Amino acid sequence: MTQLALVIDLNVCVGCHACVTSCKEWNTSGEAGYLSDDRPYGEDPTGTFFNRVQTFEVGEFPNTDTVHFPKSCLHCEDPPCVPVCPTGASYKRPEDGIVLVDYDKCIGCKYCAWACPYGVREIDEHQKVMKKCTLCVDRIYDAALPEAERKPACVMACPTSARLFGDVHDPDSEVSIAISESGGYALMPEWGTKPANHYLPRRKTRIKIHDDELMRADNPLKKEGVQPKPDVKEPSLDDVTSW
Amino acid sequence: MHPAFSVIFLTTLIGVGQGLFLALYTAQVYSTVELLPAQPNSFYVLGSAISFALLFAGLVASFFHLGHPERAWRSAARWRTSWLSREVIVLPALMGAVAVYGIVYHLDLRLKDFGFATSVDGDLALVVGAGGVALSFLLFLCTGMIYACIKFLQEWATWLTVVNYTLFGLASGFLLATVYAAYQAPALIYFYGVSTAVITLVVCVTRVASLIRNTRLRYKSTIQTAIGVRHARIVQKSQGFMGGSFNTRDFFHGAAPWLFRSIKWVFLVLVFPLPLALLSFGMIDRSVTLLTAAFVVQYLGLLAERWFFFAQANHPQNLYYQTIS
Numbered sequence: 001m002t003q004l005a006l007v008i009d010l011n012v013c014v015g016c017h018a019c020v021t022s023c024k025e026w027n028t029s030g031e032a033g034y035l036s037d038d039r040p041y042g043e044d045p046t047g048t049f050f051n052r053v054q055t056f057e058v059g060e061f062p063n064t065d066t067v068h069f070p071k072s073c074l075h076c077e078d079p080p081c082v083p084v085c086p087t088g089a090s091y092k093r094p095e096d097g098i099v100l101v102d103y104d105k106c107i108g109c110k111y112c113a114w115a116c117p118y119g120v121r122e123i124d125e126h127q128k129v130m131k132k133c134t135l136c137v138d139r140i141y142d143a144a145l146p147e148a149e150r151k152p153a154c155v156m157a158c159p160t161s162a163r164l165f166g167d168v169h170d171p172d173s174e175v176s177i178a179i180s181e182s183g184g185y186a187l188m189p190e191w192g193t194k195p196a197n198h199y200l201p202r203r204k205t206r207i208k209i210h211d212d213e214l215m216r217a218d219n220p221l222k223k224e225g226v227q228p229k230p231d232v233k234e235p236s237l238d239d240v241t242s243w
Numbered sequence: 244m245h246p247a248f249s250v251i252f253l254t255t256l257i258g259v260g261q262g263l264f265l266a267l268y269t270a271q272v273y274s275t276v277e278l279l280p281a282q283p284n285s286f287y288v289l290g291s292a293i294s295f296a297l298l299f300a301g302l303v304a305s306f307f308h309l310g311h312p313e314r315a316w317r318s319a320a321r322w323r324t325s326w327l328s329r330e331v332i333v334l335p336a337l338m339g340a341v342a343v344y345g346i347v348y349h350l351d352l353r354l355k356d357f358g359f360a361t362s363v364d365g366d367l368a369l370v371v372g373a374g375g376v377a378l379s380f381l382l383f384l385c386t387g388m389i390y391a392c393i394k395f396l397q398e399w400a401t402w403l404t405v406v407n408y409t410l411f412g413l414a415s416g417f418l419l420a421t422v423y424a425a426y427q428a429p430a431l432i433y434f435y436g437v438s439t440a441v442i443t444l445v446v447c448v449t450r451v452a453s454l455i456r457n458t459r460l461r462y463k464s465t466i467q468t469a470i471g472v473r474h475a476r477i478v479q480k481s482q483g484f485m486g487g488s489f490n491t492r493d494f495f496h497g498a499a500p501w502l503f504r505s506i507k508w509v510f511l512v513l514v515f516p517l518p519l520a521l522l523s524f525g526m527i528d529r530s531v532t533l534l535t536a537a538f539v540v541q542y543l544g545l546l547a548e549r550w551f552f553f554a555q556a557n558h559p560q561n562l563y564y565q566t567i568s
């Protein structure tokens with residue numbers, strides 16, 4: 001079984017919102033119709049997005065860490081949003097695990113948004129249907145695109161490569177290796193939703209240097225430290241040896 | 244959660260309608276076994292018409308909640324998994340049963356008209372009504388479970404939600420039946436009135452129990468599990484956008500804290516002691532005005548109760564929407 005997903009590396013995300021804008025650009029221009037905005041340049045702008053980048057501060061000054069946190073549908077393996085949908089508009093594709101909304105069936109009852117603990121479903125206030133991340137399903141299988149571009153728009157846009165895309169069920173995939181080697185974790189594990197998207201934690205890079213790495217104990221030519229000064233009359237070959 | 248008026252009216256109106264129908268059927272059963280005086284057919288015809296009207300009004304209210312009401316028929320599709328879908332099926336089925344119940348009385352149909360002669364008066368209505376009773380309780384279950392089945396809305400995820408929906412519907416329905424009896428069947432006033440009082444007292448206990456339960460809740464999701472960082476002090480500095488979004492509008496009640504708190508006391512007074520007092524005096528004085536006032540006051544109280552039910556629920560997604568920037 002395939003389960004496509006994103007792996008987001010919080011250690012390299014700089015919070016630039018490039019994924020937000022490219023997601024919006026791709027998905028508002030697609031076949032499924034626009035993602036509506038209201039008053040984009042007005043006092044109280046609002047709009048529909050699949051992806052948001054949030055910022056959290058961890059710790060207390062001066063020991064703080066700023067965590068930029070991109071958030072979109074996690075394509076849960078046991079998605080609580082799907083069984084509650086009365087129409088079957090929300091569904092999980094068996095072939096690749098993507099959770100989608102059929103905009104032609106959705107009645108806009110918003111029950112699925114109540115049933116998602118992560119707050120990633122947003123109703124389109126003009127089309128009156130539920131919208132959410134599609135993992136760019138209209139892009140990743142597009143044979144007209146060069147192979148390297150068959151990735152979600154956010155992944156293509158990220159300047160720091162904080163977003164990886166692939167099959168988390170394939171143990172040899174880039175995403176699976178990143179999860180297992182860099183401590184990938186799921187959000188709100190307490191609800192048993194088994195999110196497919198994973199996050200890689202902040203990691204401090206430190207080098208540990210021992211004293212004997214600075215001062216070689218086994219220097220074959222000379223013991224470091226103060227040497228007894230040779231007599232000037234003693235024979236010497238160079239500055240190093242004292243005989 | 245943001246209380247939507249469509250859903251507040253839906254749940255309260257169908258509750259009254261279901262309760263009223265159950266009250267009618269109770270009277271029928273009791274009079275069949277001669278515990279209560281028999282009533283003319285018109286009592287049941289008009290009564291089920293009122294019940295039907297309330298259920299219909301609730302259905303209409305629910306349409307205002309939908310983005311695409313013209314596709315509402317699709318929502319019967321997923322009854323295997325979705326309580327909402329089940330409600331969508333059971334509500335029209337109950338409306339049908341109530342309508343047939345009224346028609347059976349109106350046309351004075353008996354089982355012998357269909358070839359099964361019995362000696363019981365209103366035998367066909369008893370059969371149809373039994374189906375209606377089952378559907379009424381099924382509908383209470385569906386309505387309650389729509390909320391109780393979302394496990395991370397911890398204020399709702401308890402069997403008390405289903406119990407309260409059922410008992411509130413019964414209490415308001417029996418109270419309406421008392422008012423109705425005052426006009427149409429004075430002999431039933433005491434039966435309905437005392438039943439209303441008993442149900443209201445029981446639901447007072449269960450609702451207060453759920454309020455107490457909710458003040459002691461410990462939320463399973465925290466900002467730490469939400470972003471997966473283990474540190475005691477995490478604050479959101481930006482939710483990612485300056486204006487509002489669906490997630491900031493639909494999941495927060497937006498009322499001032501004093502208003503939120505006072506609505507709780509408003510509903511506790513309007514649903515329990517005040518209608519009980521009006522009901523008692525109304526029964527003693529046989530005053531239609533006082534009984535009507537009791538029903539109106541309790542219904543207004545139920546609107547407040549439902550508002551509070553929604554507003555009090557704290558969705559874990561709110562952890563992600565704390566700070567604009």
Ligand code: SF4
Pocket residue numbers: 072073074075076079080081082099115116117118119120121132193
């Ligand atoms: S993140 Fe929310 S919307 Fe996406 S699959 Fe999980 S529960 Fe459903």
Ligand code: SF4
Pocket residue numbers: 084085086087088089090101105106107108109110111112113129130
């Ligand atoms: S809003 Fe649409 S997708 Fe969500 S539960 Fe309702 S019908 Fe299903």
